[in-house]
Amino acid sequence: MLAQNVIFGAIALAMAAAALRVVTTKNIVHAALYLVVVLAGVAALYILLAAEFTAVVQVLVYIGAIVVLFLFGIMLTRAPIGITSDLDNNQRGLALVVSLFLFGVLGAVLNDAYGSTKLASDNVIQKSADVGNSIFQDYVIPFEVISILLLAALIGAVVIARRD
Protein backbone atom coordinates (compact mmCIF):
# COMPACT_ATOMS: atom_id res chain seq x y z
CA MET A 1 0.00 0.00 0.00
CA LEU A 2 3.06 2.23 0.15
CA ALA A 3 2.74 3.39 -3.46
CA GLN A 4 -0.87 4.44 -2.88
CA ASN A 5 0.10 6.39 0.24
CA VAL A 6 2.92 8.24 -1.52
CA ILE A 7 0.69 9.12 -4.47
CA PHE A 8 -2.12 10.20 -2.14
CA GLY A 9 0.32 12.49 -0.31
CA ALA A 10 1.52 14.07 -3.55
CA ILE A 11 -2.02 14.64 -4.84
CA ALA A 12 -3.21 16.02 -1.48
CA LEU A 13 -0.25 18.43 -1.27
CA ALA A 14 -0.89 19.73 -4.79
CA MET A 15 -4.59 20.14 -4.02
CA ALA A 16 -3.95 22.00 -0.76
CA ALA A 17 -1.46 24.34 -2.44
CA ALA A 18 -3.86 25.04 -5.32
CA ALA A 19 -6.79 25.55 -2.91
CA LEU A 20 -4.75 28.15 -1.02
CA ARG A 21 -3.96 29.94 -4.27
CA VAL A 22 -7.67 29.97 -5.22
CA VAL A 23 -8.39 32.27 -2.27
CA THR A 24 -5.14 34.26 -2.19
CA THR A 25 -4.57 35.06 -5.87
CA LYS A 26 -5.42 38.60 -6.95
CA ASN A 27 -6.50 37.53 -10.44
CA ILE A 28 -10.02 36.16 -10.76
CA VAL A 29 -9.30 34.03 -13.87
CA HIS A 30 -6.25 32.53 -12.16
CA ALA A 31 -8.47 31.65 -9.19
CA ALA A 32 -10.81 29.71 -11.51
CA LEU A 33 -7.83 27.93 -13.11
CA TYR A 34 -6.40 26.96 -9.69
CA LEU A 35 -9.83 25.54 -8.92
CA VAL A 36 -9.36 23.24 -11.93
CA VAL A 37 -6.23 21.83 -10.27
CA VAL A 38 -8.17 21.16 -7.05
CA LEU A 39 -11.04 19.45 -8.90
CA ALA A 40 -8.64 17.40 -11.03
CA GLY A 41 -6.96 16.32 -7.79
CA VAL A 42 -10.32 15.05 -6.53
CA ALA A 43 -10.71 13.04 -9.76
CA ALA A 44 -7.21 11.62 -9.25
CA LEU A 45 -8.14 10.57 -5.70
CA TYR A 46 -11.22 8.77 -7.04
CA ILE A 47 -9.00 6.88 -9.49
CA LEU A 48 -6.67 5.99 -6.60
CA LEU A 49 -9.72 4.52 -4.82
CA ALA A 50 -10.57 2.52 -7.99
CA ALA A 51 -13.83 4.46 -8.43
CA GLU A 52 -13.37 4.96 -12.15
CA PHE A 53 -16.92 5.99 -13.05
CA THR A 54 -17.03 8.65 -10.31
CA ALA A 55 -13.69 10.03 -11.48
CA VAL A 56 -14.93 10.41 -15.06
CA VAL A 57 -18.12 12.08 -13.83
CA GLN A 58 -15.96 14.45 -11.76
CA VAL A 59 -13.97 15.46 -14.87
CA LEU A 60 -17.01 15.81 -17.14
CA VAL A 61 -19.23 17.71 -14.72
CA TYR A 62 -16.86 19.82 -12.63
CA ILE A 63 -13.98 20.60 -14.97
CA GLY A 64 -15.71 20.27 -18.33
CA ALA A 65 -18.90 22.08 -17.39
CA ILE A 66 -18.90 23.99 -14.09
CA VAL A 67 -15.46 25.65 -14.29
CA VAL A 68 -16.04 26.37 -17.97
CA LEU A 69 -19.30 28.05 -16.96
CA PHE A 70 -17.41 30.07 -14.30
CA LEU A 71 -14.83 31.20 -16.85
CA PHE A 72 -17.55 31.93 -19.40
CA GLY A 73 -19.39 34.11 -16.90
CA ILE A 74 -16.24 35.93 -15.79
CA MET A 75 -15.12 36.65 -19.34
CA LEU A 76 -18.58 37.70 -20.47
CA THR A 77 -18.74 40.38 -17.77
CA ARG A 78 -15.31 41.64 -16.76
CA ALA A 79 -11.96 39.88 -16.83
CA PRO A 80 -9.02 42.26 -16.91
CA ILE A 81 -5.56 40.76 -17.39
CA GLY A 82 -3.37 41.42 -14.34
CA ILE A 83 -4.35 41.91 -10.71
CA THR A 84 -7.72 43.19 -9.54
CA SER A 85 -7.61 45.21 -6.33
CA ASP A 86 -11.21 44.75 -5.17
CA LEU A 87 -11.23 40.93 -4.99
CA ASP A 88 -10.64 41.03 -1.22
CA ASN A 89 -12.97 42.27 1.50
CA ASN A 90 -12.66 42.61 5.27
CA GLN A 91 -14.41 39.40 6.29
CA ARG A 92 -11.33 37.21 6.61
CA GLY A 93 -11.91 36.55 10.31
CA LEU A 94 -15.47 35.37 9.74
CA ALA A 95 -14.38 33.21 6.79
CA LEU A 96 -11.70 31.62 8.97
CA VAL A 97 -14.24 30.75 11.68
CA VAL A 98 -16.69 29.26 9.15
CA SER A 99 -14.06 27.18 7.39
CA LEU A 100 -12.54 25.89 10.65
CA PHE A 101 -16.03 24.96 11.87
CA LEU A 102 -16.77 23.15 8.58
CA PHE A 103 -13.43 21.35 8.77
CA GLY A 104 -14.18 20.23 12.35
CA VAL A 105 -17.69 18.99 11.56
CA LEU A 106 -16.74 17.15 8.37
CA GLY A 107 -13.60 15.67 9.95
CA ALA A 108 -15.51 14.45 13.02
CA VAL A 109 -18.32 12.94 10.93
CA LEU A 110 -15.96 11.17 8.55
CA ASN A 111 -13.76 9.92 11.38
CA ASP A 112 -16.82 8.68 13.25
CA ALA A 113 -18.18 6.84 10.22
CA TYR A 114 -15.04 5.43 8.57
CA GLY A 115 -12.33 5.93 11.21
CA SER A 116 -11.44 2.27 11.62
CA THR A 117 -12.37 1.01 8.13
CA LYS A 118 -9.45 -0.33 6.10
CA LEU A 119 -9.52 -0.38 2.30
CA ALA A 120 -9.16 -3.87 0.88
CA SER A 121 -5.68 -4.29 -0.59
CA ASP A 122 -7.02 -6.02 -3.72
CA ASN A 123 -9.09 -2.92 -4.50
CA VAL A 124 -10.88 -4.07 -7.67
CA ILE A 125 -12.20 -1.47 -10.06
CA GLN A 126 -15.85 -0.79 -9.54
CA LYS A 127 -17.85 -1.66 -12.67
CA SER A 128 -20.09 1.09 -14.05
CA ALA A 129 -22.88 -1.50 -14.37
CA ASP A 130 -22.78 -2.02 -10.57
CA VAL A 131 -23.02 1.74 -10.02
CA GLY A 132 -26.04 1.86 -12.34
CA ASN A 133 -27.68 -1.11 -10.65
CA SER A 134 -27.33 0.34 -7.17
CA ILE A 135 -28.65 3.76 -8.28
CA PHE A 136 -31.72 2.31 -9.99
CA GLN A 137 -32.44 -0.43 -7.42
CA ASP A 138 -31.27 0.49 -3.91
CA TYR A 139 -31.29 4.27 -4.25
CA VAL A 140 -34.04 4.79 -6.81
CA ILE A 141 -36.21 7.00 -4.56
CA PRO A 142 -33.42 9.48 -3.60
CA PHE A 143 -32.48 9.52 -7.29
CA GLU A 144 -36.01 10.40 -8.39
CA VAL A 145 -36.35 13.03 -5.65
CA ILE A 146 -33.13 14.72 -6.80
CA SER A 147 -34.36 14.62 -10.40
CA ILE A 148 -37.57 16.41 -9.45
CA LEU A 149 -35.62 18.94 -7.38
CA LEU A 150 -33.36 19.71 -10.36
CA LEU A 151 -36.35 19.96 -12.68
CA ALA A 152 -37.99 22.43 -10.29
CA ALA A 153 -34.76 24.49 -10.15
CA LEU A 154 -34.58 24.44 -13.95
CA ILE A 155 -38.16 25.64 -14.38
CA GLY A 156 -37.58 28.26 -11.68
CA ALA A 157 -34.54 29.59 -13.56
CA VAL A 158 -36.55 29.83 -16.78
CA VAL A 159 -39.38 31.68 -14.99
CA ILE A 160 -36.97 34.16 -13.37
CA ALA A 161 -35.04 34.75 -16.60
CA ARG A 162 -38.17 35.48 -18.66
CA ARG A 163 -39.19 39.10 -18.19
CA ASP A 164 -42.61 39.00 -19.89
Added chain:
Amino acid sequence: MSWMLGLDLTAYWATTTIKVLVVLSLIPAGAIILGYVFLLKMMSWMQSRMGPMEAGPRGSLQLVADGVKFMQKEDIFPARADRFVFAAAPIVVLMSTFLLYIVIPAGPRLIVEDLDTGIFFALAVSSLSVLGILMAGWSSANKYSLIGALRAAGQLIAYELPLVLAVVGVVVQAGTMSLQGIVHAQADGEIFGTGLIGNPYILTQFVGFVVFLAAAQAELTQTPFDMPVAESELVAGYMTEYTGFRFLFFFMGEFGTAFAFSAIGATLFLGGWYVPGVEGTLADILGPFVLGAKIMSIAFLIFWIRFSYPRFREDQLQAFAWKYLIPISLVNIMVTGILKVVL
Protein backbone atom coordinates in the same frame (compact mmCIF):
# COMPACT_ATOMS: atom_id res chain seq x y z
CA MET B 1 -3.23 -3.11 -9.62
CA SER B 2 -0.94 -6.14 -9.74
CA TRP B 3 1.98 -3.95 -10.79
CA MET B 4 1.95 -2.30 -7.39
CA LEU B 5 2.76 -5.60 -5.73
CA GLY B 6 6.13 -5.43 -7.42
CA LEU B 7 5.71 -8.41 -9.74
CA ASP B 8 6.33 -7.12 -13.22
CA LEU B 9 7.39 -3.54 -12.67
CA THR B 10 9.85 -3.46 -15.55
CA ALA B 11 7.37 -5.03 -17.95
CA TYR B 12 4.71 -2.59 -16.80
CA TRP B 13 6.88 0.47 -17.38
CA ALA B 14 8.15 -0.91 -20.70
CA THR B 15 4.63 -1.44 -22.09
CA THR B 16 3.45 1.91 -20.73
CA THR B 17 6.37 3.74 -22.36
CA ILE B 18 5.70 2.03 -25.69
CA LYS B 19 1.98 2.86 -25.50
CA VAL B 20 2.69 6.53 -24.69
CA LEU B 21 5.18 6.82 -27.55
CA VAL B 22 2.76 5.21 -30.02
CA VAL B 23 -0.02 7.64 -29.03
CA LEU B 24 2.39 10.60 -29.14
CA SER B 25 3.36 9.71 -32.71
CA LEU B 26 -0.25 8.96 -33.71
CA ILE B 27 -1.41 12.54 -33.08
CA PRO B 28 0.93 14.25 -35.58
CA ALA B 29 0.60 11.32 -37.99
CA GLY B 30 -3.20 11.49 -37.89
CA ALA B 31 -3.13 15.27 -38.22
CA ILE B 32 -0.79 15.10 -41.23
CA ILE B 33 -2.83 12.37 -42.98
CA LEU B 34 -6.14 14.20 -42.55
CA GLY B 35 -4.57 17.57 -43.35
CA TYR B 36 -2.92 16.31 -46.55
CA VAL B 37 -5.62 14.01 -47.91
CA PHE B 38 -8.62 16.19 -47.13
CA LEU B 39 -7.63 19.78 -46.31
CA LEU B 40 -5.00 20.13 -49.05
CA LYS B 41 -5.89 17.62 -51.76
CA MET B 42 -9.62 16.95 -51.57
CA MET B 43 -10.51 20.62 -51.12
CA SER B 44 -8.27 21.52 -54.06
CA TRP B 45 -9.85 18.94 -56.33
CA MET B 46 -13.35 20.01 -55.34
CA GLN B 47 -12.32 23.54 -56.36
CA SER B 48 -10.72 22.40 -59.67
CA ARG B 49 -7.12 23.10 -58.71
CA MET B 50 -4.08 20.94 -58.01
CA GLY B 51 -3.18 21.88 -54.43
CA PRO B 52 0.44 21.60 -53.26
CA MET B 53 2.60 19.74 -55.82
CA GLU B 54 6.24 20.61 -55.02
CA ALA B 55 7.23 19.17 -51.60
CA GLY B 56 7.55 15.41 -52.06
CA PRO B 57 5.57 13.21 -54.49
CA ARG B 58 2.39 15.14 -55.40
CA GLY B 59 3.05 17.51 -52.51
CA SER B 60 2.64 14.84 -49.84
CA LEU B 61 5.39 16.31 -47.65
CA GLN B 62 3.88 19.81 -47.68
CA LEU B 63 2.62 19.60 -44.08
CA VAL B 64 5.95 18.18 -42.86
CA ALA B 65 7.65 21.18 -44.49
CA ASP B 66 5.09 23.47 -42.85
CA GLY B 67 5.78 21.85 -39.49
CA VAL B 68 9.50 22.40 -39.82
CA LYS B 69 8.80 26.02 -40.80
CA PHE B 70 6.64 26.55 -37.69
CA MET B 71 9.37 25.12 -35.43
CA GLN B 72 11.87 27.68 -36.71
CA LYS B 73 9.67 30.71 -36.12
CA GLU B 74 10.23 33.13 -33.27
CA ASP B 75 8.25 32.41 -30.09
CA ILE B 76 6.22 35.62 -29.71
CA PHE B 77 4.18 36.66 -26.68
CA PRO B 78 1.84 39.66 -27.07
CA ALA B 79 3.02 42.58 -24.89
CA ARG B 80 0.03 42.58 -22.51
CA ALA B 81 -0.55 38.82 -22.50
CA ASP B 82 -0.77 36.71 -19.37
CA ARG B 83 2.40 34.76 -20.17
CA PHE B 84 1.86 31.61 -18.10
CA VAL B 85 -1.76 31.02 -19.17
CA PHE B 86 -0.87 31.92 -22.77
CA ALA B 87 1.86 29.27 -22.80
CA ALA B 88 -0.23 26.62 -21.02
CA ALA B 89 -3.35 26.89 -23.24
CA PRO B 90 -2.07 24.93 -26.31
CA ILE B 91 -0.75 22.21 -24.00
CA VAL B 92 -4.16 21.80 -22.35
CA VAL B 93 -5.79 21.44 -25.78
CA LEU B 94 -3.19 18.89 -26.92
CA MET B 95 -3.50 17.00 -23.62
CA SER B 96 -7.23 16.56 -24.19
CA THR B 97 -6.49 15.14 -27.66
CA PHE B 98 -3.82 12.84 -26.23
CA LEU B 99 -6.16 11.38 -23.59
CA LEU B 100 -8.80 10.61 -26.26
CA TYR B 101 -6.54 7.99 -27.84
CA ILE B 102 -6.27 5.94 -24.64
CA VAL B 103 -9.59 4.13 -25.04
CA ILE B 104 -9.74 3.61 -28.83
CA PRO B 105 -9.13 -0.05 -29.77
CA ALA B 106 -7.26 -0.89 -33.00
CA GLY B 107 -7.42 -4.68 -32.51
CA PRO B 108 -8.47 -7.30 -29.94
CA ARG B 109 -5.35 -6.56 -27.92
CA LEU B 110 -4.22 -3.26 -29.49
CA ILE B 111 -5.57 -0.74 -27.01
CA VAL B 112 -3.77 1.47 -24.49
CA GLU B 113 -6.26 0.71 -21.70
CA ASP B 114 -9.64 -0.96 -22.10
CA LEU B 115 -11.45 1.19 -19.53
CA ASP B 116 -14.84 0.03 -18.32
CA THR B 117 -16.07 3.62 -18.77
CA GLY B 118 -14.56 3.75 -22.33
CA ILE B 119 -16.71 6.09 -24.39
CA PHE B 120 -17.77 8.11 -21.32
CA PHE B 121 -14.09 8.74 -20.53
CA ALA B 122 -13.50 9.87 -24.12
CA LEU B 123 -16.40 12.34 -24.00
CA ALA B 124 -15.23 13.67 -20.61
CA VAL B 125 -11.64 14.34 -21.69
CA SER B 126 -12.74 15.83 -25.02
CA SER B 127 -14.63 18.46 -23.00
CA LEU B 128 -11.33 19.61 -21.47
CA SER B 129 -10.31 21.31 -24.73
CA VAL B 130 -12.87 24.07 -24.02
CA LEU B 131 -10.77 25.00 -21.01
CA GLY B 132 -7.65 25.42 -23.16
CA ILE B 133 -9.59 27.46 -25.71
CA LEU B 134 -10.96 29.83 -23.05
CA MET B 135 -7.46 30.18 -21.56
CA ALA B 136 -6.01 31.00 -25.00
CA GLY B 137 -8.68 33.57 -25.80
CA TRP B 138 -8.47 35.38 -22.47
CA SER B 139 -4.68 35.42 -22.05
CA SER B 140 -4.03 36.84 -25.53
CA ALA B 141 -5.21 40.32 -24.43
CA ASN B 142 -6.97 40.71 -27.76
CA LYS B 143 -10.70 41.31 -28.12
CA TYR B 144 -11.00 39.15 -31.25
CA SER B 145 -9.38 36.27 -29.38
CA LEU B 146 -11.74 36.74 -26.44
CA ILE B 147 -14.82 36.86 -28.71
CA GLY B 148 -13.61 33.73 -30.49
CA ALA B 149 -13.06 31.90 -27.21
CA LEU B 150 -16.52 32.84 -25.91
CA ARG B 151 -18.13 31.71 -29.16
CA ALA B 152 -16.19 28.45 -28.94
CA ALA B 153 -17.24 27.82 -25.34
CA GLY B 154 -20.91 28.53 -26.08
CA GLN B 155 -20.83 26.25 -29.10
CA LEU B 156 -18.92 23.37 -27.50
CA ILE B 157 -21.17 23.34 -24.42
CA ALA B 158 -24.29 23.34 -26.61
CA TYR B 159 -23.09 20.49 -28.84
CA GLU B 160 -21.66 18.32 -26.09
CA LEU B 161 -25.22 17.37 -25.08
CA PRO B 162 -26.35 15.92 -28.45
CA LEU B 163 -22.95 14.20 -28.74
CA VAL B 164 -23.41 12.42 -25.40
CA LEU B 165 -27.09 11.67 -26.06
CA ALA B 166 -26.33 10.23 -29.53
CA VAL B 167 -23.80 7.88 -27.94
CA VAL B 168 -26.30 6.74 -25.28
CA GLY B 169 -28.32 4.92 -27.95
CA VAL B 170 -25.27 2.83 -28.90
CA VAL B 171 -24.41 2.18 -25.25
CA VAL B 172 -27.97 1.00 -24.53
CA GLN B 173 -27.91 -1.36 -27.49
CA ALA B 174 -24.44 -2.73 -26.76
CA GLY B 175 -25.02 -2.92 -23.00
CA THR B 176 -21.53 -1.62 -22.23
CA MET B 177 -19.55 1.63 -22.30
CA SER B 178 -16.23 -0.04 -23.04
CA LEU B 179 -15.26 0.64 -26.67
CA GLN B 180 -13.77 -2.84 -26.96
CA GLY B 181 -17.07 -4.23 -25.64
CA ILE B 182 -19.01 -2.19 -28.21
CA VAL B 183 -16.85 -3.61 -31.03
CA HIS B 184 -17.46 -7.17 -29.78
CA ALA B 185 -21.20 -6.50 -29.45
CA GLN B 186 -21.27 -5.44 -33.10
CA ALA B 187 -19.12 -8.38 -34.21
CA ASP B 188 -21.32 -10.92 -32.41
CA GLY B 189 -24.62 -9.26 -33.32
CA GLU B 190 -27.08 -10.32 -35.98
CA ILE B 191 -29.15 -8.26 -38.37
CA PHE B 192 -31.67 -9.22 -41.11
CA GLY B 193 -31.66 -12.72 -39.60
CA THR B 194 -27.98 -13.34 -40.33
CA GLY B 195 -24.72 -12.84 -38.44
CA LEU B 196 -22.71 -12.70 -41.67
CA ILE B 197 -21.61 -9.06 -41.30
CA GLY B 198 -22.20 -8.82 -37.56
CA ASN B 199 -24.42 -5.87 -36.68
CA PRO B 200 -22.76 -2.54 -37.43
CA TYR B 201 -24.76 -0.01 -35.42
CA ILE B 202 -24.97 2.41 -38.33
CA LEU B 203 -27.89 0.22 -39.48
CA THR B 204 -29.85 0.15 -36.23
CA GLN B 205 -28.62 3.49 -34.81
CA PHE B 206 -28.71 5.52 -38.03
CA VAL B 207 -30.42 8.46 -36.31
CA GLY B 208 -27.76 8.39 -33.60
CA PHE B 209 -25.06 8.29 -36.29
CA VAL B 210 -26.40 11.40 -38.03
CA VAL B 211 -26.71 13.30 -34.73
CA PHE B 212 -23.23 12.14 -33.68
CA LEU B 213 -21.74 13.32 -36.97
CA ALA B 214 -23.41 16.75 -36.76
CA ALA B 215 -22.38 17.22 -33.12
CA ALA B 216 -18.82 16.03 -33.81
CA GLN B 217 -18.61 18.52 -36.68
CA ALA B 218 -19.50 21.28 -34.19
CA GLU B 219 -17.16 19.97 -31.47
CA LEU B 220 -14.32 20.06 -34.01
CA THR B 221 -15.34 23.62 -35.03
CA GLN B 222 -15.35 22.61 -38.68
CA THR B 223 -17.45 24.62 -41.15
CA PRO B 224 -20.46 25.12 -41.05
CA PHE B 225 -19.83 25.43 -37.29
CA ASP B 226 -16.68 27.58 -37.53
CA MET B 227 -18.03 30.74 -35.86
CA PRO B 228 -15.24 30.59 -33.20
CA VAL B 229 -12.49 30.88 -35.79
CA ALA B 230 -14.39 32.76 -38.51
CA GLU B 231 -11.52 34.25 -40.54
CA SER B 232 -13.55 37.05 -42.09
CA GLU B 233 -14.78 38.35 -38.72
CA LEU B 234 -12.27 37.35 -36.06
CA VAL B 235 -8.98 36.76 -37.95
CA ALA B 236 -8.56 33.30 -36.35
CA GLY B 237 -10.47 33.64 -33.08
CA TYR B 238 -8.65 32.32 -30.04
CA MET B 239 -5.62 31.36 -32.17
CA THR B 240 -5.02 34.87 -33.53
CA GLU B 241 -2.00 35.72 -31.36
CA TYR B 242 -0.29 32.34 -31.61
CA THR B 243 2.72 31.75 -33.84
CA GLY B 244 5.39 29.13 -34.36
CA PHE B 245 5.23 25.87 -32.48
CA ARG B 246 2.41 27.06 -30.22
CA PHE B 247 0.20 27.52 -33.28
CA LEU B 248 1.40 24.11 -34.46
CA PHE B 249 0.08 22.65 -31.19
CA PHE B 250 -3.37 24.06 -31.92
CA PHE B 251 -3.24 22.75 -35.48
CA MET B 252 -2.23 19.28 -34.33
CA GLY B 253 -4.88 19.44 -31.62
CA GLU B 254 -7.59 20.30 -34.15
CA PHE B 255 -6.72 17.62 -36.71
CA GLY B 256 -5.58 15.08 -34.13
CA THR B 257 -8.98 15.43 -32.43
CA ALA B 258 -10.72 15.11 -35.81
CA PHE B 259 -8.80 11.84 -36.33
CA ALA B 260 -9.75 10.61 -32.85
CA PHE B 261 -13.42 11.54 -33.28
CA SER B 262 -13.50 9.76 -36.65
CA ALA B 263 -12.01 6.72 -34.90
CA ILE B 264 -14.64 6.89 -32.16
CA GLY B 265 -17.41 7.24 -34.77
CA ALA B 266 -15.95 4.29 -36.70
CA THR B 267 -15.81 2.22 -33.51
CA LEU B 268 -19.32 3.10 -32.37
CA PHE B 269 -21.16 2.79 -35.67
CA LEU B 270 -19.02 0.90 -38.20
CA GLY B 271 -17.67 -1.91 -36.03
CA GLY B 272 -14.19 -0.51 -35.32
CA TRP B 273 -11.34 -2.90 -36.16
CA TYR B 274 -13.75 -5.77 -36.86
CA VAL B 275 -14.10 -7.14 -40.36
CA PRO B 276 -16.11 -10.33 -40.95
CA GLY B 277 -14.09 -13.53 -41.00
CA VAL B 278 -10.93 -12.16 -39.36
CA GLU B 279 -10.20 -13.32 -35.83
CA GLY B 280 -7.39 -13.87 -33.33
CA THR B 281 -3.85 -12.71 -34.09
CA LEU B 282 -4.77 -11.86 -37.68
CA ALA B 283 -7.28 -9.32 -36.34
CA ASP B 284 -4.47 -7.68 -34.35
CA ILE B 285 -2.43 -7.34 -37.55
CA LEU B 286 -5.25 -6.26 -39.86
CA GLY B 287 -7.15 -4.29 -37.21
CA PRO B 288 -5.27 -0.98 -37.53
CA PHE B 289 -5.72 -1.01 -41.34
CA VAL B 290 -9.43 -1.84 -41.12
CA LEU B 291 -9.91 0.86 -38.50
CA GLY B 292 -7.83 3.25 -40.62
CA ALA B 293 -10.08 2.69 -43.64
CA LYS B 294 -13.19 3.28 -41.53
CA ILE B 295 -11.62 6.43 -39.99
CA MET B 296 -10.99 7.80 -43.48
CA SER B 297 -14.63 7.15 -44.49
CA ILE B 298 -15.97 9.08 -41.48
CA ALA B 299 -13.37 11.85 -41.89
CA PHE B 300 -14.34 12.09 -45.57
CA LEU B 301 -17.94 12.85 -44.53
CA ILE B 302 -16.78 15.47 -42.00
CA PHE B 303 -14.56 17.27 -44.51
CA TRP B 304 -17.04 16.89 -47.37
CA ILE B 305 -19.59 18.79 -45.27
CA ARG B 306 -16.89 21.28 -44.27
CA PHE B 307 -16.10 22.18 -47.87
CA SER B 308 -19.74 22.27 -49.00
CA TYR B 309 -21.71 24.46 -46.61
CA PRO B 310 -21.53 28.15 -45.60
CA ARG B 311 -21.17 29.20 -41.96
CA PHE B 312 -24.13 29.12 -39.54
CA ARG B 313 -25.23 32.31 -37.80
CA GLU B 314 -24.96 32.19 -33.99
CA ASP B 315 -28.74 31.92 -33.40
CA GLN B 316 -29.13 29.26 -36.12
CA LEU B 317 -26.26 27.34 -34.54
CA GLN B 318 -27.81 27.32 -31.06
CA ALA B 319 -31.31 26.60 -32.40
CA PHE B 320 -29.98 23.64 -34.41
CA ALA B 321 -28.51 22.08 -31.27
CA TRP B 322 -31.30 22.77 -28.78
CA LYS B 323 -34.40 22.57 -30.99
CA TYR B 324 -33.45 19.75 -33.36
CA LEU B 325 -30.48 17.59 -32.36
CA ILE B 326 -31.27 17.21 -28.64
CA PRO B 327 -34.99 16.33 -29.04
CA ILE B 328 -34.18 13.92 -31.90
CA SER B 329 -31.52 12.15 -29.85
CA LEU B 330 -33.84 11.96 -26.81
CA VAL B 331 -36.51 10.27 -28.95
CA ASN B 332 -33.80 7.95 -30.30
CA ILE B 333 -32.82 6.94 -26.76
CA MET B 334 -36.46 6.27 -25.86
CA VAL B 335 -37.09 4.13 -28.95
CA THR B 336 -33.84 2.24 -28.44
CA GLY B 337 -34.70 1.60 -24.79
CA ILE B 338 -38.19 0.31 -25.63
CA LEU B 339 -36.88 -1.95 -28.42
CA LYS B 340 -34.11 -3.22 -26.16
CA VAL B 341 -36.69 -4.37 -23.61
CA VAL B 342 -39.23 -5.70 -26.15
CA LEU B 343 -36.86 -7.57 -28.47
